[in-house]
Amino acid sequence: MSNLEETKPSLNFIEQIIEEDLSQGKHAGRVHTRFPPEPNGFLHIGHAKAITVNFELAQKYGGLTNLRMDDTNPSTEKTSYVENIKNDIKWLGFEWNGEVLYASDYFGKLYEFAIKLIKAGLAYVDDSTPEEIAEMKGEPTVPGKESPYRTRSIEENLDLFQRMKTGEFEDGARVLRAKVDMSSPNMHMRDPILYRIKHETHHRTGDDWCIYPMYDFAHGQSDSIEGITHSLCSLEFRHHRPLYDWFIEKLEIFPSRQIEFARMNVAYMITSKRKLLRLVDGGHVTGWDDPRMPTIAGMRRRGYPANAIREFCRRAGVAKRDNLIEIELLEYAVRNELNKIANRVMAVLDPVKVVITNYPEGQTEYLSIDNNPEDPDAGSREVPFSREIYIERGDFMEDPPRKFFRMGPGRNVRLKGAYILHCEDFVKDDAGTITEIHCTYYSDSKSGEDTSGVKAKGTLHWVSVEHAAKAEVRQYDRLFSVAEPTKEEDKDYLELLNPNSLEILDNVYVEPGLVNAKPGEQLQFMRKGYYCVDQESTAEHPVFNLTVSLKDSWAKSQKK
RNA sequence: UGCCCUGUAGCACAAUGGUAGUGCACCGGACUUUGACUCCGGCUAUAUCAGUUCGAUUCUGAUCAGGGCAUCCA
Numbered sequence: 001m002s003n004l005e006e007t008k009p010s011l012n013f014i015e016q017i018i019e020e021d022l023s024q025g026k027h028a029g030r031v032h033t034r035f036p037p038e039p040n041g042f043l044h045i046g047h048a049k050a051i052t053v054n055f056e057l058a059q060k061y062g063g064l065t066n067l068r069m070d071d072t073n074p075s076t077e078k079t080s081y082v083e084n085i086k087n088d089i090k091w092l093g094f095e096w097n098g099e100v101l102y103a104s105d106y107f108g109k110l111y112e113f114a115i116k117l118i119k120a121g122l123a124y125v126d127d128s129t130p131e132e133i134a135e136m137k138g139e140p141t142v143p144g145k146e147s148p149y150r151t152r153s154i155e156e157n158l159d160l161f162q163r164m165k166t167g168e169f170e171d172g173a174r175v176l177r178a179k180v181d182m183s184s185p186n187m188h189m190r191d192p193i194l195y196r197i198k199h200e201t202h203h204r205t206g207d208d209w210c211i212y213p214m215y216d217f218a219h220g221q222s223d224s225i226e227g228i229t230h231s232l233c234s235l236e237f238r239h240h241r242p243l244y245d246w247f248i249e250k251l252e253i254f255p256s257r258q259i260e261f262a263r264m265n266v267a268y269m270i271t272s273k274r275k276l277l278r279l280v281d282g283g284h285v286t287g288w289d290d291p292r293m294p295t296i297a298g299m300r301r302r303g304y305p306a307n308a309i310r311e312f313c314r315r316a317g318v319a320k321r322d323n324l325i326e327i328e329l330l331e332y333a334v335r336n337e338l339n340k341i342a343n344r345v346m347a348v349l350d351p352v353k354v355v356i357t358n359y360p361e362g363q364t365e366y367l368s369i370d371n372n373p374e375d376p377d378a379g380s381r382e383v384p385f386s387r388e389i390y391i392e393r394g395d396f397m398e399d400p401p402r403k404f405f406r407m408g409p410g411r412n413v414r415l416k417g418a419y420i421l422h423c424e425d426f427v428k429d430d431a432g433t434i435t436e437i438h439c440t441y442y443s444d445s446k447s448g449e450d451t452s453g454v455k456a457k458g459t460l461h462w463v464s465v466e467h468a469a470k471a472e473v474r475q476y477d478r479l480f481s482v483a484e485p486t487k488e489e490d491k492d493y494l495e496l497l498n499p500n501s502l503e504i505l506d507n508v509y510v511e512p513g514l515v516n517a518k519p520g521e522q523l524q525f526m527r528k529g530y531y532c533v534d535q536e537s538t539a540e541h542p543v544f545n546l547t548v549s550l551k552d553s554w555a556k557s558q559k560k
Numbered sequence: 561u562g563c564c565c566u567g568u569a570g571c572a573c574a575a576u577g578g579u580a581g582u583g584c585a586c587c588g589g590a591c592u593u594u595g596a597c598u599c600c601g602g603c604u605a606u607a608u609c610a611g612u613u614c615g616a617u618u619c620u621g622a623u624c625a626g627g628g629c630a631u632c633c634a
Contacts, residue, residue, distance in 0.1 A: 010581090012573080073633065076633080137630055139562085140562050140629065140630060141563090142562080185564085186564080193631095195632085197632080212632095214633085218634095235565065235628070237634090238628075262566085316573080317573040317574090319572085321567070322565095322626070324571075325572065328571085329571075329583080329585085335596090336597095339596080414593050416594070448593090460594095524594085527595080550597095552596085553595055
């Protein structure tokens, strides 16, 4: 292989299908996908994956993606969810084709499709009760029985279906079914229900209808109406595909193609709508946007950048096997993105006071510190330095081991952007807690103009006691203590909540400039982690959420 | 015990009828005014058994394992 030869880009199986279609000139080279949420809940990490796959696939091949609300069941859907969904998708950075679409826009068309099927002798009105229908459906290993109403005349079916529509019958009295094959090994082909009667007000069509199409009769036809070329869905719809294709064939409509891929599962996260709801209702989290929630809203509030979520979805890949993505991959993507965009600041989470005994009392110096070494355009800021500072309690050891590159009696250590300190002494209270550390500084060791020749292995972050602002910090950790809380045999997932998923620190000191940080702003607390300003934060009471901690190989090595 | 889908390192995704590669994770090292970042190196895999073939991870069959399918949900 020559050096000039490029390595072949590896394609996932959907891309392979698309490229094959393209090479055959199918659909005139058009690629059109769709994201079809039900407007009955909040979008979560699993949706983010589906959104990313659909939008980016279309993008890659110069195509479009529709946003279609799959609102065929009036019982569960609400308009209020629609706005949230739109907002989340926009926040993720995707733009859908044209206006938001609704499956309910096609109710008229779908009704005509049903009539067409009836006229072709391929659909019939069934008067059986739900129990009878279930009974006649048989079992996977046992063929079903044909309904006694299956042989009704086309005229009678037409009449009955018309009367279903006009509201003559009670909920559940009758259904419209496709006439396919009651002995099919595929349960979905055993005369699936097309329409059911529901005298309910729909969030968009109001009381125009009292019959509503089922998923199988609405989804594929909606795809077809919209000219969707590649209709991506999750694996459990594999069995629906023959039906999807059956409708296309019998109705003679645009041949959208359904392609199934495995939904993404993420360790320590759950995505079941009902289970998430129990977390909210049970007060185990503060709401749908609790930073511990796997919802888009929660991740946004946690400080996960949209770019990182998309990158994570990309890296998780697309295939057909069941998967459990390690949360480390998500955290990697988040750190990777934040490393590029987050300004560095100093915050002391667990403070202990240091007095620099040879520094003039009452003096304040403003030291210029780079905002982000990774980004030359990020500029710098002035940070006040004075005789008394706070450092992290964990950055001092009374009797440190050799490899501890931090502060200890008789040792030198650099203060980030400031001077090198020499630790002289420390003060303990009766309980043995260190209350104060005494140091001297090398006045010629100022950052950037150090002529002291003094060596200091470690660098600490700090804030000036006099100038620091007090803040609240919310330390978030994974919501569950096991990777797959819903797969535990004898335990309810609520028993597996991580008791330490939130720890509130209320004795935190931050650089004075941070009181002006705006909600949503993302920062790196040097040597600690990435944080974002919470929406509840104010100048008087700044609140920061831990997005993800920095890697800490020292702490890791200490655990061994 | 019917049908369908899926088995490649700890996790995920590639590849090819002819050397199994990438990312994350992990381990080691370099660098470092963030024990971060970055850089360098290392680690471990084709479920099993047969068949076809000069050669199989790839094709075929069987076995095993995991998942899915019987809402008037989507």
